[in-house]
Each structure stands twice: as structure tokens, then as C-alpha cells.
Amino acid sequence: MGGKRLGNIRAVHWLSRPIPPGPGRPRIWLLALGAAVLVAVAAQAGCSGASTGGQTALTRDQRWRQDVAYLAAKLPQVHVNGLLQVPATSWNAAAARLEAEVPRLSDGQVIVGMARMVAMLHDDETVVTWPANSQFPFNLTWADGNLYLVSVPNGDRDLLGAQIVEVGGHPIAQVLSEIGSVIDYQGPVLHEDEEADYLTYHPSLLNWLGLTPSPSEATFTVQTVSGARAMLRLKAATALRANALASVPAPLYMRDQDKPYWMQILASQHAVYVKYNQCLDDNGFQQLAAQALAILRQRPAYRLIVDLRDNSGGDTAPFTSLIDGLTADPALRRPDRVFGLVNRYTDSSATLDANMLAQVPNAVLIGQEPGDPIDEYGDESSFTLPNSDVQVIYTTAIVNGTGKLLAAPDIDVAPTIQQLLAGTDPVLQAALSYHS
Numbered sequence: 001m002g003g004k005r006l007g008n009i010r011a012v013h014w015l016s017r018p019i020p021p022g023p024g025r026p027r028i029w030l031l032a033l034g035a036a037v038l039v040a041v042a043a044q045a046g047c048s049g050a051s052t053g054g055q056t057a058l059t060r061d062q063r064w065r066q067d068v069a070y071l072a073a074k075l076p077q078v079h080v081n082g083l084l085q086v087p088a089t090s091w092n093a094a095a096a097r098l099e100a101e102v103p104r105l106s107d108g109q110v111i112v113g114m115a116r117m118v119a120m121l122h123d124d125e126t127v128v129t130w131p132a133n134s135q136f137p138f139n140l141t142w143a144d145g146n147l148y149l150v151s152v153p154n155g156d157r158d159l160l161g162a163q164i165v166e167v168g169g170h171p172i173a174q175v176l177s178e179i180g181s182v183i184d185y186q187g188p189v190l191h192e193d194e195e196a197d198y199l200t201y202h203p204s205l206l207n208w209l210g211l212t213p214s215p216s217e218a219t220f221t222v223q224t225v226s227g228a229r230a231m232l233r234l235k236a237a238t239a240l241r242a243n244a245l246a247s248v249p250a251p252l253y254m255r256d257q258d259k260p261y262w263m264q265i266l267a268s269q270h271a272v273y274v275k276y277n278q279c280l281d282d283n284g285f286q287q288l289a290a291q292a293l294a295i296l297r298q299r300p301a302y303r304l305i306v307d308l309r310d311n312s313g314g315d316t317a318p319f320t321s322l323i324d325g326l327t328a329d330p331a332l333r334r335p336d337r338v339f340g341l342v343n344r345y346t347d348s349s350a351t352l353d354a355n356m357l358a359q360v361p362n363a364v365l366i367g368q369e370p371g372d373p374i375d376e377y378g379d380e381s382s383f384t385l386p387n388s389d390v391q392v393i394y395t396t397a398i399v400n401g402t403g404k405l406l407a408a409p410d411i412d413v414a415p416t417i418q419q420l421l422a423g424t425d426p427v428l429q430a431a432l433s434y435h436s
Contacts, residue, residue, distance in 0.1 A: 063387035064110045065099045070385055071114055071392060079126060079394045080377065086120050094120065108208035108215075111390060112182055118392065119184035123377050125348075126394045127183065134216065134236035135201045137245060140164070142344070143417040147172060147196055149222065150248045150420060152232075157246040159222060159230060161421045166221035167199070168212040175199065178209045189344050190371035203236040225421075249423025253307050253341070261285050263292055269432050272296060275307045279314030279349045289322035296332055304332070305431050306357060307341040309367065313348025319356060326360045338363040339431040342407055346370040348378065352399070354407035364434060365409040367427045373405050 058066065072095035076082045083091050098113040105113065115128040139151035147164045167175045176195040182205070183198070185191040198205055207215035217235040224230055253275055256262050260278035265271075272292050276285065296302055306322070326332050340357040342365055351370045358365050377395035384391050400406065411434070413427045 058387070061102050064102045064107070067385040067387050067390065068095055068099050068102070068110070068114060068117075071095070071117065074383055075118070075121075075126075075392065075394060078381070078383065078396075079121070079123070080396050080398060081123075084121050084123065091117070091120065106208065107388075108204060111388075112205070112208050114390070115182040119182060122184050123395060124185035124187070124190055124372060125377050125380055127392070129391045129393065130198075130202050130205065134203055134238045135240070136199075136203060136218070136234050136236055137240055138200065138234070139245070139247070140196045140200055141420065142192060142196065143415060143420060146417075147176075148417050148420070151245040153234075154244065154246050156232060159224060159232065160246060160248055161225045161417055162222035162230065164220055165223050165229070167206065168218050169221075170211055175206070175211055178211060179205065182209075185372065187372045187374065189369070190347070193344060193371050248420050251423055251425035252428065253309055253425065257310075261288055263288055265295065266432070270299070270302050271305055271432060272302055273305045273307065273428075276311055276319075276350070276353070278311060279316065279318060279353065281315040281317065283318070285318040286321040289325060293322070293325045293329070293332060296337070297329070300331065303337050303339060303431075305339045305341065305428070307428070308346050308350045308354050309341055309343040309427070310345045311347070311350035311353075312345070313350050316349045316352050316356075319349075319353040323356050323360065326363075333361050333363065335362045335436045336434065339434065340365045340407075341427050341431060342367040342370055342409055343427070344368045344371045346407065347372055348375060351375050351407045358407060358410075362436075364411065364431075364436075365407065366411045366413055366430050366434070367409050368412065368414050369409060370407050373407060374400060374403055375406055376400050376403070 072092060076088070076091070094117050098110070098117065101113065102110055111128065111130075115130075118126060118128050137153050138149050140147050141150050142148075149159055149162045149164065152159050152162075164172050166172060176192070176199070179195045179198045180191055183191070183194050185194060203212075203218065204215040206212040206218060212218040217233065220232040220234065222230050222232060252264075252273070256275070257277055259275075260280050261274070261276050261284065263275070264273045266273050272295050274288065274292050279285075292304060296304055326338060332338070338357070338360055340354050340363060342351075342354045346354060346367075347370060351372060352375065354365060354370065357363055376399060377397065378399040379395065379397035380393050381396050382391050382393045411430060413430050415424075415426055419426055
């Protein structure tokens with residue numbers, strides 16, 4: 001299977017770090033959603049016209065209209081499937097409406113309008129990038145069908161595990177629905193995850209959508225573990241100190257997220273545990289895979305656990321070395337020896353990797369269905385709008401045109417909020433105790 005390279009990087013769900021200067025989805029104890037566009041760039045695009053070199057520069061409205069027209073013309077030309085199922089008449093009508101509305105919209109609202117246009121394609125990896133130079137000082141995760149705080153400012157430690165019920169006085173369902181209008185994904189789980197990420201890492205978006213009066217602060221209403229309601233008024237920060245947040249206990253798979261891959265021998269449990277955080281295009285994982293297989297050959301009673309949870313993807317090529325090694329040696333793939341762990345944050349190439357592992361005889365996948373189990377498009381490129389420097393990422397290849405479900409777990413295990421608060425890992429425990 002060919003490699004799948006990704007440029008649209010998504011944030012993980014519940015740990016935090018200062019915002020990096022450029023694109024990247026880090027896999028470390030601290031995290032953020034990176035993007036190349038800054039609010040200041042959009043503000044510059046909205047400047048009024050001025051005389052330059054004897055020529056009159058475009059006005060603010062003309063610049064935005066030109067960018068909308070450029071987007072409308074360019075994206076259908078470069079996307080692997082053009083406008084997909086969107087009729088050209090609908091696409092052009094949406095662009096015309098947005099151009100007409102530019103004078104009464106703020107710069108941020110114009111970007112929202114362009115994002116809604118791109119969302120019409122229903123391609124989760126074709127997106128308008130967002131300003132991401134600040135974040136709210138918390139982290140969220142989905143559990144039991146609700147959205148919970150799993151990192152909070154140190155002074156609000158008693159709110160760990162609290163459920164968010166309102167933002168700016170608006171019910172959380174409405175807030176997520178409004179955020180969801182500017183992004184669109186084939187999988188509902190991935191859509192939910194992105195809505196939560198945008199809630200954390202794009203404070204200005206909440207303001208552009210009319211949900212908060214300020215682009216840099218908001219009031220959150222939460223229901224605590226005891227059932228009481230509390231108000232949390234937070235300001236967005238451009239950087240968070242490593243010790244600024246109190247977090248729920250980190251289970252084994254959430255440790256060493258700054259490393260793209262690592263291995264630990266669980267001697268008392270007779271297991272080789274390989275954590276695969278990032279699919280890098282190098283030979284490091286191949287070397288790690290070779291070491292893991294060598295240990296399995298030396299210790300026939302040991303099982304191999306490959307953990308792909310929270311892996312956002314990259315390149316599928318490195319993982320094939322592990323698959324080739326398992327396939328070539330029947331002793332390594334006896335029943336109860338090979339396990340893969342996945343969750344709703346396993347994405348893109350990591351989904352393809354997990355699917356390859358599932359094809360190994362007697363291998364067992366445990367966890368939650370990946371957020372994008374179809375994962376139809378990939379191999380991304382981008383273009384930049386001429387005036388605002390807003391970047392649009394689009395896909396150039398069809399990865400799974402058949403619509404086949406990828407990496408569906410053989411055993412469904414989803415951690416509860418109580419297990420997250422206790423730092424226990426029922427998914428890993430299921431792999432360690434499994435016997436066919």
C-alpha cells in the first residue's frame with residue numbers, strides 16, 4: 001500500500017502546550033493545533049486602499065472579493081475530484097453571495113464564509129486553515145457522549161472531570177453545531193473531535209460566529225463531578241507554561257508524546273509494548289519494529305501490543321516493515337500474540353496502518369473505531385489566497401475510493417470519564433488479558 005502524506009494536521013484531545021509557530025500536530029504532553037495564518041494577516045488584507053506607485057491599491061472589500069473569487073475558481077481545478085458532489089451552480093452561487101456580503105462582514109467572518117464554502121465538499125482534509133495563535137487554558141475529551149475538562153488551570157483543579165454545558169450562555173450543543181458549520185467531515189466522530197478542538201484552539205472563531213462578545217475570552221458553564229454547576233471565565237493565552245495546568249493522570253500511552261515512537265518491555269505481563277505516535281518518513285520506526293520482533297522471537301510467551309491511539313498519520317511506508325516481519329514468521333502471529341490499539345483519534349495514515357495490522361492472521365484490534373474509518377482522500381497540497389495569505393489545503397489523491405470501513409476494532413472498549421480521572425487504561429488491560 002502506498003504512503004499517505006498529510007498536511008492537514010489535527011490536534012490531539014486533552015493535553016496542552018504553547019502554540020507552535022507553524023503547522024504541526026505534536027504528540028507530546030503539551031499540544032496545540034498549528035496553522036500558518038495569523039489574525040494580523042487577515043487584518044492587513046482588510047486595509048483600505050492607498051496610492052502605490054501611481055496606482056490605486058484595491059480597497060478592503062475588493063481584496064476580499066478577489067480572494068473569494070480566486071478560491072471559487074482555483075479549488076475545483078486542483079482538487080482530485082473537482083467539486084465532488086457539489087453542482088457548479090451551487091458552488092458559484094455560494095461564492096457570489098459571500099462576495100456580496102463582504103462589506104457588512106468582519107475579516108474573520110469572511111474567512112468563516114470561505115470555510116463554509118469549502119465545507120460544502122464534505123472532504124475532511126480539504127480545509128481553510130485558521131488563525132491559531134492562542135488557546136483557552138484547558139483541554140477536553142469526549143467520554144460517555146459528553147465533553148469533559150481533563151486539563152484546567154491549577155487554581156481550578158476541582159473542575160477536573162467537569163462536563164461543559166454552556167459557552168457564553170449558549171448550550172454546548174448549539175455551540176458545537178455552529179462550529180461544525182465551518183468544517184465538514186465524512187465521519188460524525190471526526191466531526192465531533194474537530195468541533196472540540198476548534199472550541200479549545202480557536203477563541204476568535206467563537207467571536208466571529210457570534211457566540212462570545214470577545215475574541216480572546218469566554219465564560220464556560222460546567223457541571224462538576226458532584227453534579228453542581230460552576231462558571232469558568234477564561235482568557236485565551238498565546239502560550240501556556242508546562243506547569244500551568246492541572247491534568248488527569250496520564251496512562252502509559254499518553255507518556256513520552258514528544259517521541260514519535262517508543263517501546264517498553266512489560267516483563268511482568270509478558271508483553272512488548274510499542275507506542276506509535278507519528279508516522280514519520282524515516283527509518284526510525286523500522287529499526288524499532290525490528291527490535292520488537294527480535295524480542296518476540298527470543299521470548300515465545302510474549303505478546304506484541306502496537307498502540308496507534310492518538311496517531312494523526314503521516315506516511316504509511318514505515319509501518320510495512322512491521323507487517324512484513326509478522327507475515328514472514330508464523331511463530332510471531334500465533335493466536336494471542338499480536339494486538340493493535342486504536343481510538344477515535346487514530347487518523348489518516350495511522351488508520352491505514354491499523355487496517356494493515358488487522359489483516360495479519362490472528363491479530364486483534366481493540367479500542368474505538370477511528371474517527372475517519374473511510375478516509376477517502378489524502379496526499380495533500382495547498383494554495384494561498386492572493387491578498388489575505390489565507391491558506392487552503394486540498395487533497396490530490398483518492399486513498400479509499402471503495403468506501404471500505406478501515407480499522408474497525410474486533411473488541412470495542414471506550415474509557416469512561418471515571419477511568420480517565422483515575423488514570424486507568426481499559427483498552428491496554430483488554431489487550432494484556434485477552435485469550436482467544
